[in-house]
Amino acid sequence: MPRSSLSRRNLLKTTAFAAASVVSAPYLRHSYAAGKLTLGVWDHWVPGANTTLTKLCNEWGEKNKVEVTIDYITSQGDKDLLTASAEAQARAGHDIMSHRAWQVQVHRNVLEPVDDVIKTLIAKAGPISPVSEYLATHEGKWFGIPTTVGSxxxxxxxxxxxxxxxxxxxxxxxxxxxxxxxxxxxxxxxxxxxxxxxxxxxxxxxxxxxxxxxxxxxxxxxxxxxxxxxxxxxxxxxxxxxxxxxxxxxxxxxxxxxxxxxxxxxxxxxxxxxxxxxxxxxxxxxxxxxxxxxxxxxxxxxxxxxxxxxxxxxxxxxxxxxLPFFYGIWSFSQNKQAAKDLLQFLSEKEQSRQLVAASSGYDLPSFKSYYDFDTWQKVEPxxxxxxxxxxxxxxxxxxxxxxxxxxxxxxxxxxxxxxxxxxxxxxxxxxxxxxxxxxxxxxxxxxxx
CATH class of the missing domain: 3.40.190.10 (Periplasmic binding protein-like II)
Structure with missing residues (x-):
């Protein structure tokens, strides 16, 4: 499986810069967000699961003229947590980062609010897990989008x-x-x-x-x-x-x-x-x-x-x-609109269906309306x-x-x-x-x- 070449030391050497504050507005998907996106994603233990996520990101990138780069970061030795902490401190790194459970609360001061994306997803998929809401919200605002992968x-x-x-x-x-x-x-x-x-x-x-x-x-x-x-x-x-x-x-x-x-x-x-x-x-x-x-x-x-x-x-x-996992968009991301577009795409039912299948049913979306996926009926023995x-x-x-x-x-x-x-x-x-x-x-x- 692909591994991240991103080191904590290199991240901390990166020049930090301030992020502009963006007021949430009704979410609109853009057909051509354009530019580049980098993701730091939890490295799945199920063989082939990373491949499916990469495929989906590449399909979205080709359609929307966005160059997508993914680093898969192992959780062994908490390397994913260390990487996220280093990026938060340096105010530089990936645009999108995976966060396990409590980490959205840890980093919320440097995460972009994503209420617009969440509202659109709930309108399509129905209620979201109360545990995910508890972990990813603060003072009524969402700072993380529950992932299918790893949850x-x-x-x-x-x-x-x-x-x-x-x-x-x-x-x-x-x-x-x-x-x-x-x-x-x-x-x-x-x-x-x-x-x-x-x-x-x-x-x-x-x-x-x-x-x-x-x-x-x-x-x-x-x-x-x-x-x-x-x-x-x-x-x-x-x-x-x-x-x-x-x-x-x-x-x-x-x-x-x-x-x-x-x-x-x-x-x-x-x-x-x-x-x-x-x-x-x-x-x-x-x-x-x-x-x-x-x-x-x-x-x-x-x-x-x-x-x-x-x-x-x-x-x-x-x-x-x-134990939900989340995607967070750093407030210092250079392409927040494309990041929101991609995460909305990955969170929709058809893409979640493919991710669940790739994990043989291990990954669990936060939307109960997704529990009709046939993977959970078909896998055996x-x-x-x-x-x-x-x-x-x-x-x-x-x-x-x-x-x-x-x-x-x-x-x-x-x-x-x-x-x-x-x-x-x-x-x-x-x-x-x-x-x-x-x-x-x-x-x-x-x-x-």
Whole structure:
């Protein structure tokens, strides 16, 4: 796959210049925006996915007489984040830059508002993911456009054979590869049933694997679980809410659940749960279809038994961790109009359809009206294995740290407060009241900073 030759040092050497402020106006696409555009884009891990994005950009460029150059920048070692930070500091670099999750809020002071593009997209595609809106807006203005590329949710990915054999649960009956769900069966998939089945699978020698370290897979799934129990750390008005019955109930639940996981989950990085499932030792994880995709190559027998499906329901609902990616246009871009035109083109349904297909269903657009793409029905084995990857039914996307102000929530997320609480209670055997008091102290510190 193409890689970026852009270095942080070279970027910082580039002469910085001030960007003019532009007042948002109703968005109009220009047939011939003309000029040049440079993109710094997240380097996709799925072979061929970059090729499809390049093809789409080149097609648009040829039609609109714009020379488009793309640098694919790996996220390994956070090189994409370092590059974006260097460009923001230097006020020079690409015109368009990929931003993961919280990074739009980090760089919003040097990002061009894109309300005009978003309004046009919503008019065509309907409502946008509330998580994407939460992450990309400030004081009512949009500073990022949700990408199809890289965006993901983290539902259950389970071994349907093991659940059927050891728990008597037919996951394909509860979550079929179509819209004909039985509401009673769906309602039965709750955290109580998850706990019961986790114990059965553990005793059978095939534990579930829920990471409980300080990387995104652990933070996303654990945060969604806390929210399902109604636990909130900080509300939108900066009130600390962690000291609650809901938080204690969630931690009591984790005390029961975590012993049915392999003990090494507290040290897993984002690849740990994938390896656990692919090895054939694990019965289920919470992850995008990446583990299944690698299993197709490395352990086809496991892949043939994987079924992606909704998270369990808790007392306050069914929540799944969402991690959107965004495109941002730097305020110092020399061709903002062409940048907006290109991003509108890439975000439209037909182009998103091609990008989803290129990723074998891993990439997830922020528009629910796009969830009818046939990729999620067609990819196999088994047929329909990732049909339920997009949130359907009553499953609600969530991000850890919500509903706190995004700058506060980002610190809650990045400091892994949820997973550390679970580790203190379940691995360190600390009393729940002591751990809640610790978390409250951490949150007070965040709000003072």
């Amino acid at each position: 993901q949710v983290k539902p259950c990915c389970s071994r349907m054979d093991l659940y059927k054999q050891h728990c008597g649960i037919d996951l394909t009956a509860i979550f079929p590869a179509n819209d004909n769900r039985d509401p009673k069966l769906v309602d039965s998939w709750n955290w109580d049933l998850y706990l019961k089945s986790a114990e059965q699978l553990f005793k059978a020698g095939f534990p579930v694997g829920l990471p409980m370290g300080q990387t995104s897979d652990a933070i996303d799934s654990t945060g969604a679980m806390f929210r399902a129990f109604g636990s909130v750390m900080v509300d939108e008005k900066d009130n600390i809410k962690i000291d609650s019955n809901e938080t204690r109930t969630a931690l009591e639940y984790f005390k029961k659940l975590m012993p049915f996981n392999p003990p090494e989950v507290y040290a897993w990085d984002d690849a740990g749960n994938n390896r656990w499932l692919i090895s054939g030792k694990g019965a289920g994880i919470m992850n995008p279809p990446s583990a299944w995709a690698v299993a197709k190559r490395d352990n086809p027998q496991v892949a043939a038994q994987c079924w992606t499906h909704d998270m369990p329901r808790g007392p306050t609902g069914r929540f799944v961790g969402q 088994p047929p329909g294995t990732v049909y339920n990857y997009p949130p359907r039914g009553d499953e609600q996307p969530s991000i850890t740290g919500y509903p706190a102000r995004p700058d506060v929530a980002a610190q809650i997320y990045n400091q892994s407060i949820h997973t550390i609480m679970v580790a203190k209670v379940c691995q360190g055997n600390e009393p729940i009241d002591k751990v809640v008091k610790w978390a409250r102290g951490e949150l007070e510190g965040l709000l003072r900073s």
